[in-house]
Amino acid sequence: MHWFGGGSSGAPVPEGAHLVWSDPPLWVVGPCPERRVKTVQRDGVQLAVLGPCGADEVELERAMSARDLASAAGLWAGSYTVVRHRRGRDEVEILTDPAGGCPLYRVSTADGTVWGSSSRALAGLAGQQVDTEWLGAFLADKQSPLPGRSSWAGVMPVPAGHLLMLTREGAASVTPWWQPSRRSYEEAVSLVSELLADGVQTRVEGVAVSADLAGTDSTTVAVLAAQHGRVLALTAHPEAVTWGGDMRYARQLRHPSIEHLHFPLGRAHLPFATTTTVLPPTDEPAPSSGLWPMLSEQLLSVAAQGATCHLTGDGGDNLFMAPPTHLADLARRGRMFRLAHDAMAWAQLRRVSPWPLLRSALRRDTRGLARPWLERPAWLLAPAVEAPSHPDGADAALLADVRGAAHSTHQDVQLAAALGIELSNPYFDGALLDAVVSVPAPDRFTVCRYKPLLVDAIGPLLPEAHRLRSTKGVFAGDFHRGARENLSRLLALADGRLAETGLIDPRPLRAAIHRLGLGVESVWPPILAALTAEMWLGAVASTAPTAWVPVSEVAR
Structure with missing residues (x-):
């Protein structure tokens, strides 16, 4: 498993780690491509960027000397962690990304604070015990487990969009650095186009790439990647079905740099089937655990053809196809005509009654608008814990949804890494999240068009059939x-x-x-x-x- 971390001066280091620098320690563990660790050292300042990042040398130099690290380095293209150590100030700054696609954790030891990108690895310093209260909350609602806790007792998450500061003596503080920006729809369209292209580019240059080719999200990423070289594009389909669904759209996409690979699904690929490829351990329960028979064979098949980086469209739905949580914002602002119109349109689209939507909107219940089916399972015996408060408004609901999905999908990244594949999800980039959430929620929502912000941003890159597509495969x-x-x-x-x-x-x-x-x-x-x-x-x-x-x- 590849992961990275650091700590206060004198803190322990994981066995087998490779030191980026030693005082205070910063390390990487496991196979790590050089392009995923960028370092600059000069005049007593050390700067490291870990993870896919589009910053160039000029931007890295600027971040070294910036008074405020977050303003200089927080919104580059990619999904990454920034670490800066300034000897004159005897402190280490660790910057987390806004979307949570690169989660970090910390643990307190007798020798000071240790932080890292794997909670399971850090658990070796804290007793290696699963936090059963966290696990009970996960079973009640896997999208909203206990805040401030991880799946391992004694290991605390560093929240997304926060700055972790360590002193030489081992003290730690965590403060927020990011707040959503505000832009017009037109400004956001241009920025989404730029950031998505840059996020894909920083992942694919110089490596052999494969990608999913299914819905609008994954197809967009595949086409962007193909601008930089050959892409092995994989479309899964039932073994007896070679037309319709995702296959219909995959066949309509023709690009000189995209090589299509059909992946027929048989009984051996069904969810929960047994497989000889053992499920690897991860920090938390991985969402694709039940799909491991299919996922592992797909990844092994592209690896056999030379791919080392596999792109997915995960996160596209969370960013661009949010549930009607904006109804609560309309109710708060007294825009009752728009509220009634959008509730009726959504209800007609989903073939449900509009009255529950309106009741939830008037109560400002964004959770009820997003997940009306959520209730405590009859088989759950874990003591009920105080649920996190409802996200206050559509923006907060979008942030919670994206961050929860990014954090969960990181476990799938760990699954793929066990097979030697770098699984990459450009839709979970922090700068891209900032661009999307900067648009007022009512402007982001419509039942008349499918993912309008994404489709307007990608312009002519996709065939018309893909731009007009309004459905996706269900399983x-x-x-x-x-x-x-x-x-x-x-x-x-x-x-x-x-x-x-x-x-x-x-x-x-x-x-x-x-x-x-x-x-x-x-x-x-x-x-x-x-x-x-x-x-x-x-x-x-x-x-x-x-x-x-x-x-x-x-x-x-």
């Missing part, structure tokens, strides 16, 4: 079939470690799984949370904790 049928054909395995998961710890009652969970196998319409997220959490517990239980040693024992 509910595959999940029901996977549950039916792998029922015994899922029932065994229901009787596993979660049940042993008393977090769940396996009987109602087994009943819910049986209904899935019968094809009964179900609320999937809480069931998937339980199954992926059980698979995760099994994966981390079979893995030794990270060993830590004095910095003097690590080579630079």
Whole structure:
């Protein structure tokens, strides 16, 4: 596994780490491409940028001497962490990205604070115990687990869009550095176009690239990548179906640098199927755990053809197809005609009643507008914890959704890394999030067009059929079939470690799984949370904790 971190002077260092600099220590662990670590050192100042980042040498030099690190380095293209050490001030600044696509954690030790990009690795300094309260909150609502806690006891997250400051003595402070900007729709369209192109470019230059080719989001990324070289574009489809759905759109895209690869899905690729490729351990339950049979073979297939970086469209829906949380903003501002119009249009589109939408809007209940199906599962025994407050308005709801999705998808990045593939998600770039959320929420929303801000930004890059597309592939049928054909395995998961710890009652969970196998319409997220959490517990239980040693024992 590749990860990075640092700490106060005298803090321990993970065994096998490679030091970027030694005092105070900054390190990387595992295979790390050189282009993912940019460093500049001059006049007693050390600056490092870890992760895909589009900053050039001039921008890096400017950030070294900037009075405010965030204003100089916070909104470059990419998804990255910035570290600056100024000897005269004896402090280290660690800047997290606004979207949370590159999550950071910290832990307190007798030798000072240690921080890093892997909570599981840091857990070796804190007892290597899963935080069962966090896990219970995850089972109740995987998008809103306990704030200020991680899946590992004693390991704390550093919030997205914050600055972690360490002193030589080991003291730590965390302060916010980012607030959403404000722009017109036209200004944001131009900026989204520029940032998305730059974010893709910084990931693909000089490497062999593959990409998903399915919906509008992934197709856009594939076309942007193809401007810089060959792209192996992969479209998954049922093995007996070679037309329609995503295949129809994939066939209409013709680009001289895009090589199409069809990936037929059979029984072995169904959700929850057994596979010889063992599920790797991750920091938290990975959303693609149930899809590991399919995902692992897809990644291995592109790796066999030379690809080392695989691009996805994850995050496009979160950014550009938000639920109608803006209705709460309209209610707050007294714009009742627009509120009624948009509620009726959304209800007609989704074939639901508008009255629950209007009630939630008038109560300013953004969570009810975004996820009206959310309720506590009958099988959950974990003590109820105080839920985080509702996001205040559509902007806050968008931020919470994007950050939750980016944080969750990072676990899939770790899964892919175990296979030697760099999984990259340009839609989770912090600067891109800033550009999207800068548009007033009512201007971002319409039921008349599909992802208007994205489609207006990418302009003529896609064929007309893609620009006019208003649907995307759904896989509910595959999940029901996977549950039916792998029922015994899922029932065994229901009787596993979660049940042993008393977090769940396996009987109602087994009943819910049986209904899935019968094809009964179900609320999937809480069931998937339980199954992926059980698979995760099994994966981390079979893995030794990270060993830590004095910095003097690590080579630079």
